Each structure stands twice: as structure tokens, then as C-alpha cells.
Amino acid sequence: MSNILIINAHHYYPFAEGKLNGTLVHMADELLRAKGHKTRIVEVDKGWDVEQELENHQWADIVVLQTPVNWMGVPWNFKKYMDEVYTAGMSGALCNGDGRTEEKPKANYGGGGTLTGKQYMLSLTFNAPEESFSNPDEYLFRGKSVDDLLFPMHMNFRFFGMTLLETFACYDVMKNPEVEKDFQRFIQHLQANITG
Template sequence: MSNILIINAHHYYPFAEGKLNGTLVQMADELLTADGHQTKIVEVDKGWDVDQELENHQWADIILLQTPVNWMGVPWSFKKYMDEVYTAGMGGALCNGDGRTEEAPKANYGNGGTLQGKKYLLSLTFNAPEEAFNNPDEYLFRGGSVDDLLFPMHMNFRFFGMEALNTFACYDVMKNPQVEQDFQRFRAHLAAQIPTA
């Protein structure tokens, strides 16, 4: 059995109400608890308590971050969450500073994480089509992958000593949604990445 913290990082807009991200969070909760795992859900748009979030991160064996990709990154409200919660965790709850020492101020940056052995999974929703990635002929990403684009998020979790599970993504969710296929892929992805307890 694993303890799994599910973070819904969606920020409400009239043109993007968050139904898809909310449904994926609900699906993850139902599937994971049915498989014998313990879950907690945090909805960033509803606010947060910093101390509770630090406890949640320490409690969790796995953090599942469910987020839309807005302007090539996470929503601003989740960035604020990170600024507040992750900064508060610098004193040992998430990491012991940045890993450097006075004796070696140029070495080991980012090596101070205290969450070794824990894992994280990024689950993303994109307006971009899947074909925009991993293709050097496409203008914007120039052959880059989804994980290349989300490199800063990977580095945030790595800063805490965590290891990545394979990323999941729903593509083209506004102009050409394939919701049922996405749900089927999501079920299979969770089963493969987070086996039954």
C-alpha cells in the first residue's frame, strides 16, 4: 500500500472550468483507493495551509500532480503554492537548503532533498496536439518532448530527492478532445506506474 497525494493544480477560468482535470483527479482517487492505496486530495484553487501541505508531502510515498499546462507551465496559483509551501520546506521538511556547504559552496547544488525514496507523477492536459512534440519540423517545441517542456517541474521534485514515474498527457483538449480515449489511457497508465497494493 502506498500513500498518494493527489494535487489538482487547475485554476478556474470561464473558458477552462477544470472539468477534465477534476475528472482525472476523481478517477485517480477511485482507481488508486480500489487498488488498496491511501489517498489525499489537495485542490489548489481552494487554498492551502502551508504546514498541512508539508505534512502531506512527508506522508506521501507518491505525489500525483494533475495540472493543465498554461503558457508552457503550471498555472500561476500552483506556482504560488510552490513558492509558499516549498520555500517553507527548505528547513528540512522537504530539503536541507540547496545541498551546498560553506566548505564546498560551488558543489552539490540541489542535493539537499529529504524525500528520497518517494516518487512523483506528472499528469498534464494540453491544448497543444501530440504531434507538436518530438518533431523537429514543428515550429514551437523544435523536437522537444513533454518532459523537456516541463523540465522545471521535474527539477523541483528532484530538488527534494524524489524520483519520476512516467509522465501522462492529454492533448488537444480544447480543439479536438478525445476524452474517452484519454480516460482509457489514464487508467492503463496508473495501473502500470502504480501497481495494486
């Protein structure tokens, strides 16, 4: 069984209270614990302790990032979390610097991760409809995928040596939500990618 860190990166707004992301976190926690995994949950909006978060990442076999996508990226409070926690982890907790050496100062940038053998999964909520992605005729994303859009997040985890589990996404959650279908797909996704 695995140790699983679930990070709820939602930031409260009056028009987006975080109920969907909170419910997905709760569902993941319940399902994973029922299958014998150990879980820890971090709610970024409630604040964090940097040393505890470094320990959480070292403890975890899998990190699940549950986040809305705001303006094509993660909420600002999770970016602050990354700036504080991940920068503190550069001294060996998450990586040994940036991977370069004095002998090869221009090679292997990003290859210093100390979390090799660990995995991560992005679970995303979008206002955008699913059809707006991976279609070259669509106005905004021009054929790009969800993972293309979240490329910087993938690189952050890769910087620590972690490998990707398949990304999950709920689409059109504000204008045309299909919450019950999303919940069913989420359970199937966790079963296929984590619980077996």
C-alpha cells in the same frame, strides 16, 4: 500499499472550468483507493495551509500532480503554492537547504532533498496536439518533448530527492478532444506505473 498525494493544480477560467482535470483526479483517487492505497487530494484553487501541505508531502510515498499546461507551464496559483509551501520546506521538511556546504559552496546544488525514496508523477492536459512534440519540423517545440517543456517541474521534485514516474498527458483537449480514449489511457498508465 502506498500513500498518494494528488494535487489538482487547475485554476478556474470561464473557458476552462477544470472538468477534465477534476475528472482525472477523481478517477485516480477511485482507482488507487480500490487497489488499497491511501490518498489525499489537494485542490489548489481552494487554498492551502502551508504546514498541512508540508505534512502531506512527508506522508506521501507518491505525489501525483494533475495540471493543465498554461502558457508552457503550470497555472499561476500552483506557482504560488510552490513558492509558499516549498520555500517553507527548505528547513528540513522537504530539503535541508540547497545541498551545498561551507566546505564545498559550489558543489552539489539541489542535493539536499529529504524526500528520497519517494516518487512523483506529472499528469498534464494540453491544448497542443501530441504531434507538436518531439518533431523537429514542428514550429513551436522544435523536437522538444513534453518532459523537456516541463523540465522546471521535474527539477523542483528532484530538489527534494524524489524520482520520476512516467509522465502522462492528454493532448488537444480544447480543439480536438478524445476524452474517452484519454480516460482509458490514464487508467492504463496508473495501472502500469503505480498499481502494478
